[in-house]
Amino acid sequence: MVKTLLNRFAVSLLLLAGVANAANPEPVRFALIDPLTGPMSVVGQPALEQLKFTADRLNQEGGINGHEIRIVGFDNKINPQESLVQLQKAIDDGIRFIIQGNGSSVGSALLASINKHNQRNPDDRVVYFNYAAIEPSFTNERCSFWHFRFDANADMKMNMLTDWVADNDDFKKVFLINQDYSFGQAVSEAAMRMLKEKRPDIEIVGNIFHPLGKVKDFSPYISKIKSSDADVVITGNWGQDINLLIKSASEYGVDVPFLTYYGNTPGTITQVGEKGVDRIYLISEYHGDFTDPEIAERQEKMYKQTGWDLYPRVSVMLEMIKEAGDKAGSVAPIKLARALEGLQFKSMAGDVTMRASDHQIQMPTFISVLKNNMSHGAEGTDFNFHEVAAFNAERATLPTSCRMRRPK
Numbered sequence: 001m002v003k004t005l006l007n008r009f010a011v012s013l014l015l016l017a018g019v020a021n022a023a024n025p026e027p028v029r030f031a032l033i034d035p036l037t038g039p040m041s042v043v044g045q046p047a048l049e050q051l052k053f054t055a056d057r058l059n060q061e062g063g064i065n066g067h068e069i070r071i072v073g074f075d076n077k078i079n080p081q082e083s084l085v086q087l088q089k090a091i092d093d094g095i096r097f098i099i100q101g102n103g104s105s106v107g108s109a110l111l112a113s114i115n116k117h118n119q120r121n122p123d124d125r126v127v128y129f130n131y132a133a134i135e136p137s138f139t140n141e142r143c144s145f146w147h148f149r150f151d152a153n154a155d156m157k158m159n160m161l162t163d164w165v166a167d168n169d170d171f172k173k174v175f176l177i178n179q180d181y182s183f184g185q186a187v188s189e190a191a192m193r194m195l196k197e198k199r200p201d202i203e204i205v206g207n208i209f210h211p212l213g214k215v216k217d218f219s220p221y222i223s224k225i226k227s228s229d230a231d232v233v234i235t236g237n238w239g240q241d242i243n244l245l246i247k248s249a250s251e252y253g254v255d256v257p258f259l260t261y262y263g264n265t266p267g268t269i270t271q272v273g274e275k276g277v278d279r280i281y282l283i284s285e286y287h288g289d290f291t292d293p294e295i296a297e298r299q300e301k302m303y304k305q306t307g308w309d310l311y312p313r314v315s316v317m318l319e320m321i322k323e324a325g326d327k328a329g330s331v332a333p334i335k336l337a338r339a340l341e342g343l344q345f346k347s348m349a350g351d352v353t354m355r356a357s358d359h360q361i362q363m364p365t366f367i368s369v370l371k372n373n374m375s376h377g378a379e380g381t382d383f384n385f386h387e388v389a390a391f392n393a394e395r396a397t398l399p400t401s402c403r404m405r406r407p408k
Contacts, residue, residue: 031090107133143402175230180209187236288384358402
């Protein structure tokens with residue numbers, strides 16, 4: 001009799017635990033694998049803070065299908081091998097959603113490792129959300145069902161940028177300077193190929209590479225730009241490498257336009273200030289005009305709360321993941337991934353689509369130039385980027401060579 005009562009009591013406890021778990025589902029955790037210390041933390045730390053800032057807002061809206069969103073930072077020191085160490089730590093800790101953006105060399109290592117993990121562990125798969133590693137191959141010949149990119153790839157950006165350059169008769173001599181790794185090489189190759197097609201009269205007067213994140217003094221490179229008689233510079237530099245490049249150009253009186261992929265990297269505006277006005281251009285889903293008051297308010301709140309400016313695509317990424325999870329009614333990796341394919345979403349960056357064929361986001365893109373006396377300044381200043389050209393999502397798109405292999 002006592003044994004029967006104890007058994008019934010144990011069953012009741014299990015049922016109550018099940019009800020409690022259903023009412024309070026486990027949090028869904030995301031591992032951010034990015035540089036959180038060292039010279040490139042200037043891009044990793046803002047991403048971490050933006051993810052937490054966005055997660056707090058989305059958790060007030062119910063999280064993902066009732067699951068609280070939690071962001072966990074893993075410092076990779078911008079090193080591919082260290083990134084794989086951190087990836088394994090995250091997997092061992094039970095995290096199945098990986099976020100990364102800074103460094104296509106890191107992205108390449110993560111993509112290969114996650115594909116291998118998922119092949120070996122078909123019942124324990126991992127999804128990789130990429131917000132800024134934009135080497136084109138990730139959504140072309142190396143595309144993967146388990147990878148989603150939330151930024152226009154390097155070729156897409158260069159296609160729009162060179163269209164704009166081609167329409168500007170003032171540009172006759174172009175100087176290319178990029179970081180010496182796969183992404184920087186992709187930027188350089190695309191610029192030379194597309195400029196030759198669109199403006200064969202333009203002369204490439206320089207095409208140089210430098211080590212990623214290791215240059216402390218850019219004056220030798222600036223000297224080459226100055227002596228080349230270039231009238232415009234194109235660079236895909238990011239992190240400390242764009243900060244120091246632009247700063248050095250200002251100090252040495254190089255006043256030609258710099259057409260950048262990441263001229264809004266934190267610290268650049270503060271360091272350059274007035275000398276960058278009408279000279280630093282940016283191609284991005286971002287500009288600082290903030291015509292939507294809700295977005296302007298979010299930017300101000302983000303800066304006041306964290307000391308960092310808004311990264312629109314980081315917020316868009318997490319918002320789309322939530323939308324997919326809610327649509328799927330699940331936070332299981334494969335179900336969420338399938339719901340994300342082809343998802344159309346109205347975001348703070350405009351109407352966006354996660355293209356199903358290659359998992360490359362299709363989104364509006366802008367060219368903007370640094371201005372003073374902006375209504376909504378960046379980095380606590382009056383400076384920000386003002387739109388000079390706009391490309392809708394259809395105009396921004398490029399075909400893909402992806403042949404996606406999907407799980408059964």
